[in-house]
Amino acid sequence: MKTYRGSCHCGDVKFSFKQDEITEGLRCNCSICKRRGAIMGNFVIPPNDLTINLKNDDSLGLYEFGDKSAHHYFCTNCGIYPFHQTFRMPDHYRVNLGCLDDFETDGLSVDVFDGKSL
Numbered sequence: 001m002k003t004y005r006g007s008c009h010c011g012d013v014k015f016s017f018k019q020d021e022i023t024e025g026l027r028c029n030c031s032i033c034k035r036r037g038a039i040m041g042n043f044v045i046p047p048n049d050l051t052i053n054l055k056n057d058d059s060l061g062l063y064e065f066g067d068k069s070a071h072h073y074f075c076t077n078c079g080i081y082p083f084h085q086t087f088r089m090p091d092h093y094r095v096n097l098g099c100l101d102d103f104e105t106d107g108l109s110v111d112v113f114d115g116k117s118l
């Protein structure tokens with residue numbers, strides 16, 4: 001296992017987690033993911049295994065829609081999406097690989113999840 005660290009663009013939202021070497025990414029075609037365009041990890045992180053450090057108590061914004069079973073977070077300063085809690089595995093996190101330090105998403109093999117059809 002390797003420790004990965006990441007942040008939003010301005011650094012107000014930081015996070016870290018342990019994970020096997022990341023070699024694959026995931027995109028999704030649902031209404032929010034297609035707009036966001038992020039390459040996400042194809043793994044989920046249990047609630048207690050994601051360490052989140054916020055500059056301020058209100059650094060993390062929450063956006064929900066539909067039945068609100070998924071929780072989409074964003075930095076309230078720079079607007080970047082660092083991670084969300086999935087609806088498929090409630091409370092589990094999926095991260096934006098583009099936010100990881102010293103990590104390139106170019107060259108990853110990227111699966112596309114058909115979230116649109118759910």
Ligand SMILES: [Zn+2]
Nearest residue numbers: 008010075078
């Ligand atoms: Zn930020």
